[in-house]
Each structure stands twice: as C-alpha cells, then as structure tokens.
Amino acid sequence: MAAKYLAQIIVLGGQVVGRAFAKALRQEIQASQQAAKQRGGGQAGAKTAAANSLSGMTVEEAQKILNISKVDAEEISKSYNHLFAVNDKKKGGSFYLQSKVVRAKERLDSELKLAEQAKGRTITDSNTNNTQGEPRT
Numbered sequence: 096m097a098a099k100y101l102a103q104i105i106v107l108g109g110q111v112v113g114r115a116f117a118k119a120l121r122q123e124i125q126a127s128q129q130a131a132k133q134r135g136g137g138q139a140g141a142k143t144a145a146a147n148s149l150s151g152m153t154v155e156e157a158q159k160i161l162n163i164s165k166v167d168a169e170e171i172s173k174s175y176n177h178l179f180a181v182n183d184k185k186k187g188g189s190f191y192l193q194s195k196v197v198r199a200k201e202r203l204d205s206e207l208k209l210a211e212q213a214k215g216r217t218i219t220d221s222n223t224n225n226t227q228g229e230p231r232t
Contacts, residue, residue, distance in 0.1 A: 154206050157199035166206055175200045 154166065161174040178196045182188035 152198060152202050154202065157202040157206075160195055160199035161203065166203055166210075168207055171200060171203050171207075 152160075158164070158166070161171060161178065163170045163174050175196060179193060180186075182190075182193040182196060184190050184193070
C-alpha cells in the first residue's frame with residue numbers, strides 16, 4: 096500500500112517538474128523573440144539577442160561598465176586599457192571588476208563585428224540584381 100502511494104507521489108512530482116520546465120522554456124523563447132524584435136527584428140535582431148545571451152550582458156550594460164557613450168572601436172580600446180590597468184590585482188584592484196571590464200569589451204567587440212557583417216551584407220546586396228542575384232552591369 097505504501098509503495099502505491101510512493102509511486103503516485105513520484106509520478107505527480109515528475110508531472111509538476113515537467114510542467115514547470117515546459118513553462119520556463121516557453122517564457123525563455125518568448126523573451127528571446129521580444130529581445131529580437133527590440134533589436135530590429137529579423138536575423139540581425141536574433142543575432143544580437145543570441146550575443147546578449149552568450150555574453151550575459153547587453154550592449155547598454157557593457158557601455159556603462161566601460162563608461163562610453165557610443166560603440167566605437169577606439170573609444171572601447173582606450174576605456175578598456177585604462178579600466179583594466181586600474182583594476183589590476185597587483186595594484187590593489189579588484190579581479191571581479193577586471194573580469195567585468197573584459198566581458199564588457201568582448202560584448203562590444205562582438206557588436207562591432209555584427210555591425211561590420213551587416214554593413215558588408217548591405218553593400219553586397221546593393222551590388223546585385225534583386226531578381227536574379229547577379230551583379231549589376
């Protein structure tokens with residue numbers, strides 16, 4: 096008799112965990128789609144949302160960490176070098192802050208790379224015939 100109740104508890108517990116997992120997965124997919132729409136939708140928005148997910152931080156958060164106003168390679172490099180040196184553990188800095196600076200630079204570098212790829216694709220698309228995909232003459 097106790098085995099029957101134990102089996103029922105296990106099955107019920109598995110159902111509860113399964114439903115919770117499915118709900119969490121649906122919420123994550125919905126959040127990802129909303130983030131892609133906020134970033135301009137389409138493939139570019141999906142790539143930005145994926146980069147946010149992989150790095151664990153948004154472009155805005157990375158800009159705040161590096162204390163920059165726009166995503167510019169020179170500005171990123173200058174701020175990164177300064178903050179990395181200031182937070183060096185040998186100089187009494189914080190390893191945690193130094194790692195945040197590194198992650199912020201990585202995130203902004205990936206954003207620059209995405210922007211370059213998008214710009215390259217736009218130039219390529221403008222040099223092709225829209226109906227046949229052949230270069231214009």
